[in-house]
Amino acid sequence: MDxxxxxxxxxxxxxxxAWLEANVPKTPLESGDTREGFAAHVVWEKRLFDAGWAAVxxxxxxxxxxxxxxxxxxxEEEYWRAGAPSRVxxxxxxxxxxxxxxxxxEEQKERLLPDIAAARFLWAQGWSEPxxxxxxxxxxxxxxxxxxxxxxxxxxxxxxxxAFCDGIFGxxxxxxxxxxxxxxxxxxxxxxxxxxxxxxxxRLDGDEGFAEVFxxxxxxxxxxxxxxxxxxxxxxxxxxxxxRGLSLRSPGRFMATAERLAELHRSRRAADPxxxxxxxxxxxxxxxxxxxxxxxxxxxxxxxxPGPESSLSKLFWSEMDxxxxxxxxxxxxxxxxxxxxxxxxxxxxxxxxxYAGTNEIQRNIVAERxxxxxxx
Amino acid sequence: MxxxxxxxxxLSQRTLRELLDKDCTAAExxxxxxxxxxxxxxxxxxxxxxxxxxxxxPPSFGGLGLDEIDLVLLLEESGxxxxxxxxxxxxxxxxxxxxxxxxxxxxxxxxxxxxGGTALVLVALQSRPFVPGAQLADALLIQHGDxxxxxxxxxxxxxxxxxxxxxxxxxxVAFVPSEQTRVMAGDAARELxxxxxxxxxxxxxxxxxxxxxxxxxxxxxxxxxxEQFGRxxxxxxxxxxxxxDAHLGIAFARPxxxxxxxxxxxxxPDRSLHVSMAKAFASEAAxxxxxxxxxxxxxxxxxxxxxxxxxxxxxxxxxAEWGDAAWHRARVAEAILGEA
Numbered sequence: 212m213d214x215x216x217x218x219x220x221x222x223x224x225x226x227x228x229a230w231l232e233a234n235v236p237k238t239p240l241e242s243g244d245t246r247e248g249f250a251a252h253v254v255w256e257k258r259l260f261d262a263g264w265a266a267v268x269x270x271x272x273x274x275x276x277x278x279x280x281x282x283x284x285x286x287e288e289e290y291w292r293a294g295a296p297s298r299v300x301x302x303x304x305x306x307x308x309x310x311x312x313x314x315x316x317e318e319q320k321e322r323l324l325p326d327i328a329a330a331r332f333l334w335a336q337g338w339s340e341p342x343x344x345x346x347x348x349x350x351x352x353x354x355x356x357x358x359x360x361x362x363x364x365x366x367x368x369x370x371x372x373x374a375f376c377d378g379i380f381g382x383x384x385x386x387x388x389x390x391x392x393x394x395x396x397x398x399x400x401x402x403x404x405x406x407x408x409x410x411x412x413x414r415l416d417g418d419e420g421f422a423e424v425f426x427x428x429x430x431x432x433x434x435x436x437x438x439x440x441x442x443x444x445x446x447x448x449x450x451x452x453x454x455r456g457l458s459l460r461s462p463g464r465f466m467a468t469a470e471r472l473a474e475l476h477r478s479r480r481a482a483d484p485x486x487x488x489x490x491x492x493x494x495x496x497x498x499x500x501x502x503x504x505x506x507x508x509x510x511x512x513x514x515x516x517p518g519p520e521s522s523l524s525k526l527f528w529s530e531m532d533x534x535x536x537x538x539x540x541x542x543x544x545x546x547x548x549x550x551x552x553x554x555x556x557x558x559x560x561x562x563x564x565x566y567a568g569t570n571e572i573q574r575n576i577v578a579e580r581x582x583x584x585x586x587x
Numbered sequence: 588m589x590x591x592x593x594x595x596x597x598l599s600q601r602t603l604r605e606l607l608d609k610d611c612t613a614a615e616x617x618x619x620x621x622x623x624x625x626x627x628x629x630x631x632x633x634x635x636x637x638x639x640x641x642x643x644x645p646p647s648f649g650g651l652g653l654d655e656i657d658l659v660l661l662l663e664e665s666g667x668x669x670x671x672x673x674x675x676x677x678x679x680x681x682x683x684x685x686x687x688x689x690x691x692x693x694x695x696x697x698x699x700x701x702x703g704g705t706a707l708v709l710v711a712l713q714s715r716p717f718v719p720g721a722q723l724a725d726a727l728l729i730q731h732g733d734x735x736x737x738x739x740x741x742x743x744x745x746x747x748x749x750x751x752x753x754x755x756x757x758x759x760v761a762f763v764p765s766e767q768t769r770v771m772a773g774d775a776a777r778e779l780x781x782x783x784x785x786x787x788x789x790x791x792x793x794x795x796x797x798x799x800x801x802x803x804x805x806x807x808x809x810x811x812x813x814e815q816f817g818r819x820x821x822x823x824x825x826x827x828x829x830x831x832d833a834h835l836g837i838a839f840a841r842p843x844x845x846x847x848x849x850x851x852x853x854x855x856p857d858r859s860l861h862v863s864m865a866k867a868f869a870s871e872a873a874x875x876x877x878x879x880x881x882x883x884x885x886x887x888x889x890x891x892x893x894x895x896x897x898x899x900x901x902x903x904x905x906x907a908e909w910g911d912a913a914w915h916r917a918r919v920a921e922a923i924l925g926e927a
Contacts, residue, residue, distance in 0.1 A: 490920060
C-alpha cells in the first residue's frame with residue numbers, strides 16, 4: 212500500500228493545475244441548462260478538448276490522453292478545485308462512452324467517441340418514460356424491424372439538456388412477448404431525424420434544459436444499435452454501474468464543496484458550534500468518499516468490476532452532497548433564501564437521490580446483491 | 588497511489604480470523620464476562636505465537652518490526668470477534684511507546700517481555716479516565732504532566748469501575764511519582780503521549796469497523812431465517828434499508844481507518860487529523876450498526892441471553908473511549924477552520 216502520489220502522478224497534477232489556472236473562465240458561465248449557458252459551455256468543452264483534457268482516461272485515438280484511473284481522479288480534483296464549469300458533455304462522456312467501450316463495434320467507437328470528447332455531438336440520456344422511472348424495465352417505447360434498421364415509437368422523458376443536445380441513447384422494446392428485462396434493445400437516436408419532436412421543460416430551479424422526446428416512426432439504422440438485439444438491459448446495466456460508481460461524481464467535486472463550505476464558515480464567523488461540527492462532518496465525509504474511491508480504483512485497475520458496490524457509492528455521494536448544501540444554507544441564515552449559488556446548488560443536490568436510480572432502488576440493489584437478503 | 592494490501596497482509600487477516608473463529612467463540616466470550624480476568628484463558632499465548640502481539644516491536648526485542656499498515660486488518664479481525672484481549676493496549680499503544688523509550692533500562696526490559704508475551708504493560712493517559720484490564724498489568728506507563736513514569740503494579744493504587752462491557756475491567760489509576768519511576772520528561776514525553784493517544788484512537792476505530800461489520804452480519808443472518816407474515820423478515824424493505832445504511836457506514840469508515848494507518852506508519856504530518864477523521868466516522872458508523880442490529884433482531888436481541896449485546900456493548904465502550912465522535916470532529920474543525 213502506498214497512499215502517496217508518485218512523481219509521475221504529481222507531475223500530471225501540476226500540469227493539470229497549471230493549465231486550469233491559466234484557462235478556467237474568471238467569471239462563472241451561465242447555467243449549462245439554459246440555451247445561452249449551454250452554448251458557452253460547449254465553447255469551454257472545445258477548449259478542454261483542444262488541450263487534451265476532455266476525456267483524460269480514454270485512449271488517445273478516441274480523443275483522450277491514455278491517463279490511468281488514478282490520474283483521472285487527480286484531474287477531477289484539480290478541475291473542481293479550480294472552479295471550472297460543469298460538464299455539459301457529461302452524459303456522453305460518462306454514460307454513453309462506458310457502454311460504447313463495453314459493447315460498441317470498432318466502427319461505432321471510431322465514429323462516435325471522438326465527437327463526444329470534442330463536443331461536436333452532444334448526447335442526452337433517453338431512459339425514463341412517463342410510466343417507467345425506477346421500474347425501468349416497464350418501459351413501453353418500442354422499435355419495429357424494417358429494412359436496414361428499426362422504426363422507433365414512444366416517449367422518453369427527463370432527458371437532461373435534451374432540449375439542446377444532438378442525440379439520445381437508451382433502451383427500446385424490440386420483443387413485446389419477452390419478459391420485461393429481455394426483449395429490450397439499446398438504440399442511439401439523432402434528435403434531428405424525421406419523426407422526432409423535442410419539448411423542453413423546466414426543472415425545479417427553473418432552468419429549461421430538461422426535455423421530453425416524442426418518437427413517431429423514427430428510422431434508426433442497424434449501425435446505431437448498441438450491443439446485441441434484445442440485450443439492451445445488459446448494456447443499460449453496464450452504464451448504471453459506471454453512472455453510480457466511479458465516473459459520474461468524482462470525489463474532487465465534493466472536496467471542492469467542502470472547501471467552499473469552510474470558506475463560507477470563516478466568512479460568516481458563525482458562533483453556533485453545531486454548524487462548526489457540520490462543516491467538520493462534511494470534510495470527513497468528503498475524505499471518506501475520496502479514499503473509498505481510490506481503493507475502488509485500485510480494484511478496477513486490477514481488472515475487477517465495480518458491480519453492485521457502485522450503488523453504495525451513489526447512496527453516499529448523493530446524501531453527502533445534500534447534507535453539505537443544507538449546512539451551507541444554515542450558515543447563510545436569512546440569506547439562504549436568495550436565489551444564488553448555494554440555493555441553486557441545493558436544488559441540484561436534491562436531484563441526486565432521485566436520478567440514476569432512486570436511492571430506494573439503490574438500497575434494494577445493495578440489500579439483495581451485496582448483503583444477500585431475500586427478495587420475497 | 589496504490590490502495591491495496593499485500594497478499595501476505597490479507598493472508599494474515601484470514602489466518603487470524605480462523606484462529607479467532609475457533610478460540611474466541613461467543614461461548615468463550617460469555618465466559619470471559621464472568622471470570623476474574625475478563626479474558627479467555629490461553630488465548631494470549633496463541634496470539635503471541637501467531638505474531639500479532641509483538642508485531643510492532645523491533646526484531647531485536649523479539650518482535651516483527653512491522654507497522655500500522657500490517658496491523659490494521661488484524662485489529663479489524665479482533666473487533667469482528669469482540670476479542671477480550673489487550674491487543675489495542677499492547678500492540679498499538681504500549682509497544683510503540685516502550686520502543687521510543689528504550690534508552691531506559693526498565694523500559695528496555697519490559698519491552699522485551701511485553702513483546703514476548705510474558706508481561707503486560709498498560710498505558711495510562713491523562714485524557715483517559717480508565718485503564719481497562721489494569722488489574723492484570725505488571726507495570727503501568729503513566730502520563731504525569733509532561734513526564735512519563737513506568738511504575739510496577741505493586742506501587743500503583745487501582746480503583747475499579749464497572750463497564751457496561753463486563754469483559755472490560757476498568758480502573759482508575761493513582762500513584763506517587765518519584766525519581767525512580769520517571770523514564771522521560773519534557774516536550775519529548777508529551778509528544779510521545781500525544782502519539783500514543785493517536786494510535787489508541789486509530790486502533791479503536793479499526794476495532795469498531797470489525798465490530799460494526801460483525802453486527803451487520805449477525806442481523807443479516809437473523810433476517811434471513813426469522814419469518815413473520817409467512818416470509819423472512821429480511822425481505823421487507825424497512826428491514827433491508829436500515830441494514831444497508833449500517834453496512835454503508837462501515838464501508839466508508841474502512842478506507843478512512845486504512846488511510847490513518849498509512850499516515851501513522853509513514854509519520855505523515857497530518858496524521859492526527861487523519862486519525863480523528865477515522866475515529867469520528869467509525870464511532871458513529873459502528874454505533875449505527877449496533878442500533879440497527881438490535882432493531883432487526885427485535886425482542887430476542889434485547890435478551891441478555893442472546894449474544895448480540897456482547898458485541899453491542901463493546902461498540903458503546905470503544906465509541907466513547909479514545910475521544911468520542913464529537914471530540915474528534917472538534918479536532919477536525921480546529922484543523923480546518925482554525926478554531927475549536
